Amino acid sequence: MFRRTASALLALAMAGALAACARSGPDAAVAAKAHGPIRVWLSNNAQEAAWGEQMVADWNKLHPGQRVTAQNIPAGKTSEEAISASVIAGNTACLVFNTSPASVPQFQKQAGLVNLDDFPGAERYIEDRSGSLADQYRSEDGSFRQLPWKSNPVMILYNKKLFKKAGLDPDHPKLATYDQFLDTSRTLVHSGAAKAAIWPAPSSEFFQSWFDFYPAFIAESGGKALVEKGTPQFDSPAGRKAADFWRSLYAQKLAPQEAYPGDAFGDGKAAMATVGPWAIAAYKDSVDWGVVPVPTSDGRPASAVHTFSDLKSVAMFSACKNRATAWDVMKFATSRSQDGKFLAATGQMPLRPDLTGTYPDWFAKNPGYKMFADQTRRVVDVPNVAGSIDMWQAFRDAWTKSVVFGRQPVDSALRDAAGKISDILAEY
Amino acid sequence: MTISQTNGPGRRGTSRIGALFAAPYVLFVLAVFAVPLGYTVWISFHRFYFTAPGAGVDSPWVGLSNYRDVFTDPVVGRAFLNILIFLVINVPLTVGLSLVLAAALNAKLPFRSFFRAAYYVPYVTASVALVAVWAFLFGSDGLVNHALGGLAPDPSWLVNTHLAMPMIAFFVTWKQLGFFVMLYLAALQNVSGELYEAAAVDGAGSVRRFFSITVPGVRPATTLVLIYAIITGANLFSEPYLLTGGGGPDHASVSPVLVMYQKGIEQGHPDFAAALGIVLMVFVLAISLLARKISERGE
Numbered sequence: 193m194f195r196r197t198a199s200a201l202l203a204l205a206m207a208g209a210l211a212a213c214a215r216s217g218p219d220a221a222v223a224a225k226a227h228g229p230i231r232v233w234l235s236n237n238a239q240e241a242a243w244g245e246q247m248v249a250d251w252n253k254l255h256p257g258q259r260v261t262a263q264n265i266p267a268g269k270t271s272e273e274a275i276s277a278s279v280i281a282g283n284t285a286c287l288v289f290n291t292s293p294a295s296v297p298q299f300q301k302q303a304g305l306v307n308l309d310d311f312p313g314a315e316r317y318i319e320d321r322s323g324s325l326a327d328q329y330r331s332e333d334g335s336f337r338q339l340p341w342k343s344n345p346v347m348i349l350y351n352k353k354l355f356k357k358a359g360l361d362p363d364h365p366k367l368a369t370y371d372q373f374l375d376t377s378r379t380l381v382h383s384g385a386a387k388a389a390i391w392p393a394p395s396s397e398f399f400q401s402w403f404d405f406y407p408a409f410i411a412e413s414g415g416k417a418l419v420e421k422g423t424p425q426f427d428s429p430a431g432r433k434a435a436d437f438w439r440s441l442y443a444q445k446l447a448p449q450e451a452y453p454g455d456a457f458g459d460g461k462a463a464m465a466t467v468g469p470w471a472i473a474a475y476k477d478s479v480d481w482g483v484v485p486v487p488t489s490d491g492r493p494a495s496a497v498h499t500f501s502d503l504k505s506v507a508m509f510s511a512c513k514n515r516a517t518a519w520d521v522m523k524f525a526t527s528r529s530q531d532g533k534f535l536a537a538t539g540q541m542p543l544r545p546d547l548t549g550t551y552p553d554w555f556a557k558n559p560g561y562k563m564f565a566d567q568t569r570r571v572v573d574v575p576n577v578a579g580s581i582d583m584w585q586a587f588r589d590a591w592t593k594s595v596v597f598g599r600q601p602v603d604s605a606l607r608d609a610a611g612k613i614s615d616i617l618a619e620y
Numbered sequence: 621m622t623i624s625q626t627n628g629p630g631r632r633g634t635s636r637i638g639a640l641f642a643a644p645y646v647l648f649v650l651a652v653f654a655v656p657l658g659y660t661v662w663i664s665f666h667r668f669y670f671t672a673p674g675a676g677v678d679s680p681w682v683g684l685s686n687y688r689d690v691f692t693d694p695v696v697g698r699a700f701l702n703i704l705i706f707l708v709i710n711v712p713l714t715v716g717l718s719l720v721l722a723a724a725l726n727a728k729l730p731f732r733s734f735f736r737a738a739y740y741v742p743y744v745t746a747s748v749a750l751v752a753v754w755a756f757l758f759g760s761d762g763l764v765n766h767a768l769g770g771l772a773p774d775p776s777w778l779v780n781t782h783l784a785m786p787m788i789a790f791f792v793t794w795k796q797l798g799f800f801v802m803l804y805l806a807a808l809q810n811v812s813g814e815l816y817e818a819a820a821v822d823g824a825g826s827v828r829r830f831f832s833i834t835v836p837g838v839r840p841a842t843t844l845v846l847i848y849a850i851i852t853g854a855n856l857f858s859e860p861y862l863l864t865g866g867g868g869p870d871h872a873s874v875s876p877v878l879v880m881y882q883k884g885i886e887q888g889h890p891d892f893a894a895a896l897g898i899v900l901m902v903f904v905l906a907i908s909l910l911a912r913k914i915s916e917r918g919e
Contacts, residue, residue: 450776585886
């Protein structure tokens with residue numbers, strides 16, 4: 193009796209487990225031509241969510257038979273983790289308006305993304321909208337599995353009030369060269385004007401390098417990505433100079449080794465921050481800010497400085513049953529008209545080649561954004577390679593050890609990290 | 621005869637009813653423990669990653685390859701070393717402090733109920749809130765460093781390679797203490813008061829009574845506390861994750877479960893994470909058995 197009961201229970205449990213495993217997604221050929229209602233996920237940034245609601249309302253007014261519903265990306269430590277979990281569960285929204293390019297290779301490996309090139313004219317549409325910048329966002333097989341949507345080029349925002357308090361000229365800050373930046377930082381901290389000159393998170397999460405090393409390396413190298421053609425680029429004079437610059441900031445206690453539990457720049461604890469244009473709306477009521485490009489060792493003019501794009505894409509996920517509608521919504525949401533509304537609502541930069549020429553009236557009314565718009569012409573993103581997150585984690589581990597805590601010389605740390613990254617790239 | 625006739629079928633009937641009552645729990649254990657465990661073992665021997673439904677991706681058998689990766693990964697080695705550091709600090713402190721406190725709180729003290737509740741509060745408070753308190757105390761700009769002035773460590777407590785893991789061990793000890801005090805308080809109710817009275821009559825002092833009556837009297841509870849503390853330590857995740865920003869400087873406070881999270885969830889290598897999970901389970905079993913042997917020695 194007991195044996196029979198146990199066998200029955202085991203069979204039940206196994207059946208449950210197998211039923212859970214025997215999952216199926218929508219038929220790709222049918223879904224590609226299907227129209228109907230779809231769901232989209234939006235960032236939880238307030239301005240961006242407001243634009244998303246308006247865009248969806250505009251669409252629904254024109255297409256009552258293909259209703260779109262919008263909601264914020266489910267909460268998680270990062271959006272990417274929530275999206276990855278939903279890919280596995282098969283319940284991702286059709287479109288996600290805030291997909292990190294660093295996660296695209298992983299979503300692709302999970303068979304979670306729809307190849308946009310499958311839609312007639314998609315490649316042409318993406319290239320026309322974004323120009324040559326679009327090429328960075330092709331997958332390794334040359335296809336587009338993301339539509340590069342909006343850029344937040346990283347620049348140095350500074351607090352004019354704290355600069356003035358330190359006896360510095362807030363309208364002409366000396367921040368172009370590494371030496372100038374370090375001098376200015378010492379003045380800010382030693383005068384007591386700010387606890388930190390700059391305070392990026394020094395912690396070990398893989399993505400933190402996008403806001404300290406990577407913009408500095410891109411600027412110093414004249415626009416190189418971390419990895420190009422399967423080879424790490426940062427074990428180079430430019431990489432070493434950028435890393436030495438940051439190591440000086442930490443060694444001289446101008447940047448703290450401990451993460452700030454909040455927003456150090458917003459709270460006036462740090463005099464500078466590496467941020468994109470989203471920060472203008474965020475700080476407009478709390479900080480009297482100014483903006484300059486990322487420094488380089490030789491102090492290049494702003495028009496020659498490249499930086500990290502911090503771009504987000506729109507991606508279509510394979511759980512989508514009505515992909516024809518999703519593709520139409522993708523084009524509608526990235527049209528010239530909707531991009532203009534997006535720019536006005538959020539201050540973030542749609543990835544268009546001539547942004548200021550496309551929306552001249554808006555930039556005339558909002559001159560603070562012009563420097564960011566100009567910077568969008570010279571942006572570099574994360575490499576679109578398999579193993580992207582492993583690669584960034586390997587780099588971050590070397591960074592925290594050598595640059596933040598000075599426990600290994602920069603030269604050998606960068607060499608070791610380049611070796612590890614080469615191994616990761618070879619493994620995939 | 622009557623008795624035997626009643627007992628025979630009765631026992632069988634009881635067995636059926638017992639099985640029926642046990643069935644939901646057995647099913648629960650199979651569904652949420654046995655099947656996932658078996659699946660984890662299976663994953664650990666295959667090249668595997670999670671995919672969208674219907675993706676039809678192969679998961680080839682790779683033998684011990686994932687285990688080899690686990691054993692050769694320096695971060696994993698560091699994580700296990702960290703756990704050993706944690707256990708060396710946390711387990712003796714937990715057992716010692718909770719037993720002493722429980723013995724004290726078992727005596728007739730003024731405000732006894734208040735103290736019992738006070739020790740229990742950190743245990744039932746969310747980790748995130750407690751981490752904020754700890755960061756307020758031990759952050760580089762925290763209260764403790766202000767009090768210490770020039771004597772404060774540099775780098776500060778939570779980002780110091782040598783201090784980060786001990787800080788986590790002290791934090792967890794403080795947080796969990798109330799729970800273990802409760803366990804010991806329950807165990808102390810079973811220690812006969814007559815033993816204490818007899819020992820007192822024989823002239824035994826309070827220290828002698830503690831070591832000769834209290835400690836042996838709560839030995840089963842000590843075994844439980846030891847094993848529970850070891851398991852809690854081995855499953856350490858939220859404290860290093862929240863307190864030291866995802867593993868601290870140079871992995872100084874990384875734990876095996878944190879590595880599992882980073883590899884399995886963040887980096888998309890569930891096969892590596894599964895193998896690490898199995899290794900961790902064996903490690904916990906071995907240490908728990910060892911602790912049990914030691915605590916029950918001479919019983």
